[in-house]
Amino acid sequence: MAQTISRRRLLQGTAAVGVLTGTGALTGCALGGDSDDHDAKGEKSAANPLGVEEDAPLEVVVFNGGFGEEYAKDHEAMYRERHPGARVEHSATQQIAETLQPRFVAGTPPDVVDNSGGSQIDFNALVSQGALANLGELLDAPSLDDPAVRVKDTLLPGIVDAGSYDGTFLALNYAYSAYGVWYSEKLFADRGWQYPATWDGMIALCRRIKAAGIAPWTYTGVHARYMSWPILAAAAKLGGVDVLTAIDNLEPGAWRHDAVRTAVDAYRQLAVDGFVQAGAEGMDHIQAQTEWCRGRAALISCGSWLENEQKAVTPPGFRMTVAPTPSLTSGDKLPYAAFRGAGSEAFVVPAKAKNVRGGLEYLRIMLSRAAAADFTRKAGSLTCVAGAAAGIDLPPGLTSVTRMMAAPGAQTFTWLYPSYYRKLERTFVNAATADLFARRIDAAGWVNRCQKAADDIARDPSIKKYKRA
CATH class of the missing domain: 3.40.190.10 (Periplasmic binding protein-like II)
Structure with a gap:
């Protein structure tokens, strides 16, 4: 059964800002700042190109909407397989802003957030206050499937543009x-x-x-x-x-x-x-x-x-x-x-996360063909990973999407x-x-x-x- 955000954690975050103001802008405190003073780091290597600290905990919070949460549990299992010393905490909620906005303001956000749904946190506020980590290093990292191919070269056209603000890639729109x-x-x-x-x-x-x-x-x-x-x-x-x-x-x-x-x-x-x-x-x-x-x-x-x-x-x-x-x-x-x-279901790594590098690695795992195919099977959606649905027995709606994508003049x-x-x-x-x-x-x-x-x-x-x- 999915873990839920604890009432204690929610109340702690709410106390930091006084009154939670729904899905409006994050107000009262600046959210930016260099995360180097608390970001877990490990040694970079061919097997660990993003320098993940092997035993650093990872916290993932996903929006529990039309795509559900089962795919995220599988992705988290893939992370644990690559980093067996890490404890991974999973939470799912439909109230992203109400649950996480106080934690952003308090400087205690999760490491990965699926900022989606009708109650998502306003991206303009997150970006303008420096609350999101730059995902550019992820784009330049070797893909999990082929180290000779960079992550950004595995993505469908438009994904990087849609997740970029003032030329900085801040949000991975995972679903296509x-x-x-x-x-x-x-x-x-x-x-x-x-x-x-x-x-x-x-x-x-x-x-x-x-x-x-x-x-x-x-x-x-x-x-x-x-x-x-x-x-x-x-x-x-x-x-x-x-x-x-x-x-x-x-x-x-x-x-x-x-x-x-x-x-x-x-x-x-x-x-x-x-x-x-x-x-x-x-x-x-x-x-x-x-x-x-x-x-x-x-x-x-x-x-x-x-x-x-x-x-x-x-x-x-x-x-x-x-x-x-x-x-x-x-x-x-x-x-x-x-x-x-277009891409949707925007995954972000908060700038003040305790494990930014683990967050980047989690996204790199999500962008592997195996993880993307698993998402398509479980969530009933294509992903931003080019060609990842090849060979999957798709339901009628997604089959019609692939026909539309391949139609002459498309x-x-x-x-x-x-x-x-x-x-x-x-x-x-x-x-x-x-x-x-x-x-x-x-x-x-x-x-x-x-x-x-x-x-x-x-x-x-x-x-x-x-x-x-």
């Missing part, structure tokens, strides 16, 4: 998530429906689905930002990836770009024409996804963790399938096959503003998208509200800014 529109291949085959490559085709399909007595779309109204994902994906395909770069860099007018406005107009049509499931506005992600699995809606926007998250309620033969967002026009700058693909893109400025997406874009699909605002209202929120962040001197190249 493909985002798109999901449907049941069985339902579509039984009804004679085909997923469309164009927006006109999407509207025509929605009319057919609605006529059959099924809601064409559902969505997680409580976390309405899930519907901002196809909007921004469609905007990127229409206007090019520079549209996303401008948003990430808080450029004036970025959210008001014509491509964004056109995409918002298109997706708002789903609500206006009655193509969205009644009651979705009040659903959380599990409720909406369960409605979809039960066949009460045909389409849903999500990332590729969906299959694992819903495995307990997915009917036999459902054949979960993902597809790219349809092209909005025949003149889109990116092809239909382009899709948002290319990936993503945006980084949620990592740079978490509140922008989780609060402001989320609220604007909820109002959009509830038909309380139109496309102009959506882009104006998002732009105002971005402008407010850009003007706020207390918020550290990042530049995406």
